[in-house]
Amino acid sequence: MISSTRTRTQQTRMVATPLGDLAVRVAGFGPAKVVLWPSIFTDGHIYDGLVSRLAAEATFFLIDGPGHGLSPGVPREFTMAEAASAWLSVMDSFGLNRAAVGGVSWGGLAAAEVALTAPSRVERLILMNTPMDVSGDQPKFRDRLIAFGARWMVRGKMFRDGVAGSFFDPGTLASSPSYREAFHGMLTASDPVALAASVRSVILHGEPLRSRLARISVPTLLIAGKEDALYPLEGQASAALLLQDGRFEPVAGRHISPVEAPDEVAASLRAFLAHDRLP
Structure with a gap:
């Protein structure tokens, strides 16, 4: 979708989990095993740019979150602990005893829950x-508005454009027509009940991560968009200081860094995967 580079992509597998069947696409053929979950309002295709750049170095397992992409989702709200359980079901299905795990926004929250539990x-x-x-x-008014829109306005172009404006620099989707069409197409085709349930689960029922970062014992790479108005750079930098074994990497763009700054993110990820421990 974002790159036409040959990556030996396998067929998508549907994996039964506590949050319904999740679509998992395997791409790349490198030795490192990397499992990624996307942000709300996106699917696993946000990682296509990383796959095209790191295919020889990693095998990626790209999950569509419940109610997103090809994953039907469930018509109820759930906890990040349940998302972590679903994540482990995916790893079990592919025989992955251990792997690098991560994601953008919602995907980061779910991955952190796996690392904690x-x-x-x-x-x-x-x-x-x-x-x-x-x-x-204490959900913010903005979060309540997004949750409402996810249920009742997600198929309207005005709402989708609003999400895109928060997620991407204005030039990003303009320079990638195929991804712009895919972004709008996924939201238009989604089941609004299941999608909204996932959105509410993340932004209206989440547990703050900052106070739990010090408990994460594994090496951690924290990437932040320099222009991300949703979660500004200063707050991300201060959070990185709480990690036991962390590296902080600011990159260009707003909220969906693998789409907006694939070269920078790929370079950071390549260095991170290549070291047994962080310097």
């Missing part, structure tokens, strides 16, 4: 544009 299954943790302070106890 099942650290023996995690070689490395990759947090990209991940909210550190989202709290179900």
Whole structure:
């Protein structure tokens, strides 16, 4: 979708999990095993740019979150602990005892939950544009509006354009017509009930991650968009200082860094995967 580079992509597999069947696409053929979950309002194709750049160095297992992409989802809200359980179901299905796990935003939250609850299954943790302070106890008005729109307005172009404006620099989708069409197409085709349930689970019922970062024992790469208005750079930098074994990498763009800055993100990920421990 974002690159036409040959990556030996396998057929998508549907994996039964506590959150319904999840679509998992395998791409790349390198020795490192990397499992990635996307942001809300996106699917696993946000990682196509990374796959095309790192295919010889890693095999990627790209999950579509519940209610997103090809994953039908469930018509109920759920916890990040349940998302972590679903994640482990995916790893079990592919025979992955350990892997690097990560994701953008929602994907980062779910990956962090895996690292907190099942650290023996995690070689490395990759947090990209991940909210550190989202709290179900005190949701912001913006978050309530997004949750409402996910259920009732997601098929309207105005809402989709609003999401795109928060997620991407104006030039990103303009320079990638195929991804722009795919982004709008996924939201238009999605089941609004299942998609909205996932969105509410993340932004209205989440547990803040910042206070738990010090408990993460695995090497962690924290990537942040320099222009990300949703989760500004300063807050991401201060969160990185709380990690036991962390590296902080600011990159160009807003909220979906693998799409907006694939070269920078790929370079950071390549260096991160190549080291047994962080310097």
